[in-house]
Amino acid sequence: MYQLIESLRAAWINLLAHRLRSFLTTLGILIGTASVVAVVALMQGFSDSIKAQFADLGGTALTLSARNEFSNWNTGNINQLALSDIDLLRYRVEGVRHVAPVMGVSYGGRVRYKGRSASPQVMGTTADYVWVERRFPEMGRFLVEGDDQGRRRVAVIGPKLRDDLNLPRNPVGQYVQIGSEWFKIVGVMAKRGEVFGMSQDNYLIVPFDVGRALQGQNRRLMFEAHFTVADIDEIEQVKERVSRTLRHAHKIAPGKPDDFEVESADQLAKQFGQITAMATLVLGGIVGISLLVGGIGIMTVMLVSVTERTREIGILKALGATRRDILLQFLIEAGLLSLLGGLIGIVIGIVLGHGIAALIPNFPPASVPISVAVGAALFCALVGVAFGIMPASKAANLDPIEALRYE
Amino acid sequence: MIVLSSISKRYRMGEESFNALAGVDLHIARNEYVALTGPSGSGKSTLMNLLGCLDSPSSGSYVLNGRDIASLNDNELAQIRNREIGFVFQSFHLLPRLSVLSNVAQPLVYRGLPPKERERLASEALGRVGLASKLKHLPNQLSGGQRQRVAVARALVGQPSILLADEPTGNLDSRTSEEIMALFDALHAEGQTVILVTHEADIAAHAHRVIRLVDGRIESDLRQSPREAACIS
Ligand SMILES: Nc1ncnc2c1ncn2[C@@H]1O[C@H](COP(=O)(O)OP(=O)(O)O)[C@@H](O)[C@H]1O
Numbered sequence: 001m002y003q004l005i006e007s008l009r010a011a012w013i014n015l016l017a018h019r020l021r022s023f024l025t026t027l028g029i030l031i032g033t034a035s036v037v038a039v040v041a042l043m044q045g046f047s048d049s050i051k052a053q054f055a056d057l058g059g060t061a062l063t064l065s066a067r068n069e070f071s072n073w074n075t076g077n078i079n080q081l082a083l084s085d086i087d088l089l090r091y092r093v094e095g096v097r098h099v100a101p102v103m104g105v106s107y108g109g110r111v112r113y114k115g116r117s118a119s120p121q122v123m124g125t126t127a128d129y130v131w132v133e134r135r136f137p138e139m140g141r142f143l144v145e146g147d148d149q150g151r152r153r154v155a156v157i158g159p160k161l162r163d164d165l166n167l168p169r170n171p172v173g174q175y176v177q178i179g180s181e182w183f184k185i186v187g188v189m190a191k192r193g194e195v196f197g198m199s200q201d202n203y204l205i206v207p208f209d210v211g212r213a214l215q216g217q218n219r220r221l222m223f224e225a226h227f228t229v230a231d232i233d234e235i236e237q238v239k240e241r242v243s244r245t246l247r248h249a250h251k252i253a254p255g256k257p258d259d260f261e262v263e264s265a266d267q268l269a270k271q272f273g274q275i276t277a278m279a280t281l282v283l284g285g286i287v288g289i290s291l292l293v294g295g296i297g298i299m300t301v302m303l304v305s306v307t308e309r310t311r312e313i314g315i316l317k318a319l320g321a322t323r324r325d326i327l328l329q330f331l332i333e334a335g336l337l338s339l340l341g342g343l344i345g346i347v348i349g350i351v352l353g354h355g356i357a358a359l360i361p362n363f364p365p366a367s368v369p370i371s372v373a374v375g376a377a378l379f380c381a382l383v384g385v386a387f388g389i390m391p392a393s394k395a396a397n398l399d400p401i402e403a404l405r406y407e
Numbered sequence: 408m409i410v411l412s413s414i415s416k417r418y419r420m421g422e423e424s425f426n427a428l429a430g431v432d433l434h435i436a437r438n439e440y441v442a443l444t445g446p447s448g449s450g451k452s453t454l455m456n457l458l459g460c461l462d463s464p465s466s467g468s469y470v471l472n473g474r475d476i477a478s479l480n481d482n483e484l485a486q487i488r489n490r491e492i493g494f495v496f497q498s499f500h501l502l503p504r505l506s507v508l509s510n511v512a513q514p515l516v517y518r519g520l521p522p523k524e525r526e527r528l529a530s531e532a533l534g535r536v537g538l539a540s541k542l543k544h545l546p547n548q549l550s551g552g553q554r555q556r557v558a559v560a561r562a563l564v565g566q567p568s569i570l571l572a573d574e575p576t577g578n579l580d581s582r583t584s585e586e587i588m589a590l591f592d593a594l595h596a597e598g599q600t601v602i603l604v605t606h607e608a609d610i611a612a613h614a615h616r617v618i619r620l621v622d623g624r625i626e627s628d629l630r631q632s633p634r635e636a637a638c639i640s
């Protein structure tokens with residue numbers, strides 16, 4: 001232990017004794033690390049922002065929907081969820097927290113207000129929707145239970161629809177026309193912004209039963225159930241229980257496929273995450289090759305240094321240093337040299353990543369996970385030690401007499 | 408303590424081979440004060456390097472403190488150098504980037520002593536050679552005589568059983584040489600075994616036993632009274 005500290009101290013003294021040379025030697029490592037870190041920072045920032053957008057799309061909610069193959073649509077033998085399935089989900093499956101049915105309402109014509117019209121997406125749902133999606137109104141209120149029970153003609157709108165229809169900044173209390181029916185606006189949802197250039201705020205929400213009435217009884221009732229789980233770590237178990245309960249309720253014989261599916265909204269985000277992780281790995285790997293070039297630089301200079309210090313090595317051996325002592329001394333020196341370059345490189349890489357991200361318009365801010373920084377530092381030290389092996393063993397194997405006689 | 412039996416050291420130079428030592432038999436007991444003399448190229452340094460376990464003989468056996476050196480591996484040899492031998496070189500061989508104190512403490516690093524202990528022992532050893540005031544200096548800030556004192560302190564710090572010095576005064580003027588020799592005399596008086604190489608008669612005069620090498624053989628091995636010898640010189 002003392003020897004290790006002593007070796008570190010000696011390595012430090014030796015590196016300081018040749019400041020400029022040490023710096024130039026480690027420049028390869030420095031540049032390599034800086035590029036790796038910058039690339040990872042940019043990719044990570046990009047992927048973080050995509051993930052955040054996906055999370056906005058669906059949060060952590062799960063979706064239960066009817067499952068229809070292509071053949072179902074062809075034959076007209078279409079599966080759908082029953083309203084009773086909502087109650088099953090709500091009351092019969094352990095681990096389910098909030099449940100909200102969500103239907104896309106097909107309505108004839110457009111949504112109108114004072115001579116302007118728009119075609120927002122119209123959804124029918126219940127008061128629980130806010131808890132499932134964890135999205136809340138910015139003005140006014142969301143639907144309440146009474147809206148559904150009383151079949152009130154009320155609507156909550158997205159901010160984009162407000163702007164499209166030229167509604168007042170606070171449109172609560174205004175009436176809009178859907179087809180031939182009038183709805184009172186009771187709330188405006190918080191803005192979500194755009195994903196891939198598409199506004200996420202152009203919609204109108206009405207009570208579930210009102211939505212059913214709006215699209216007419218002769219249309220097929222297609223809806224999904226959005227729900228959350230009480231414990232996020234239990235998602236898989238809950239999915240399993242939902243599946244069992246519904247198979248039982250739908251009387252599906254063992255071996256027959258489900259007529260429904262349960263998806264988590266973050267599945268897409270996960271897939272995307274995997275793609276960016278791959279891209280980061282490949283890019284990082286390519287740039288990482290420059291680290292190997294840096295390692296070769298370290299090896300060369302260490303070899304020169306061993307030759308220069310031949311006599312010193314002889315002295316140390318005469319004083320009782322073993323092969324291992326000398327080996328350790330030079331390995332630590334190479335590792336330290338590389339690590340120092342790596343640390344400077346990491347700092348420059350972070351600065352570079354943030355700089356580039358700031359220069360490119362619309363590019364998300366760069367981000368470097370601490371694990372990447374620590375990993376890069378460790379890798380640099382490892383590169384140094386690996387490329388130090390050859391010079392260090394050359395030093396360790398010097399014959400003491402010849403080393404002492406070396407001029 | 409030291410038993411050499413028919414030690415030879417052969418150097419190969421291309422086709423020819425050449426005996427730097429040719430059958431040396433030698434006993435040296437504890438607390439002897441030995442001077443190795445002889446003309447240049449007679450094998451004095453070669454013999455010192457063998458005694459110091461820096462080199463191994465081509466044939467013959469070397470028993471140091473009851474251990475046959477030929478049977479030891481690399482690590483054990485390093486340990487012998489670290490614990491049993493204190494080496495002083497003609498050209499000092501200090502580590503240029505380390506302070507005087509660190510130079511003297513260096514052998515103790517290989518014993519795994521904690522830094523405080525190393526520094527305590529090193530400053531003690533420097534005190535013995537009269538350099539207690541130069542602990543923080545670098546070697547190049549010292550005179551030749553002072554550097555050699557540092558080297559002596561470094562050789563002593565581990566309390567070795569033998570102190571080996573290969574022409575310790577070879578790079579020093581005669582006044583400084585006398586100071587260094589007075590130091591060796593004092594160490595010997597304290598019980599230290601001292602073996603030194605020199606080709607100067609007045610240096611050899613300090614020793615109690617003078618061994619003369621010629622062409623890799625012991626030509627003479629004389630005991631002398633050092634006082635007398637010192638007066639003659
Ligand atoms: N590594 C070596 N290779 C070849 N010859 C050597 C080597 N070391 C010493 N010698 C030769 O061995 C002889 C004895 O050398 P050395 O012990 O240094 O003599 P001294 O110290 O008495 O002057 C010399 O002739 C020298 O040239």
Ligand SMILES: [Mg+2]
Pocket residue numbers: 451452453
């Ligand atoms: Mg010599």
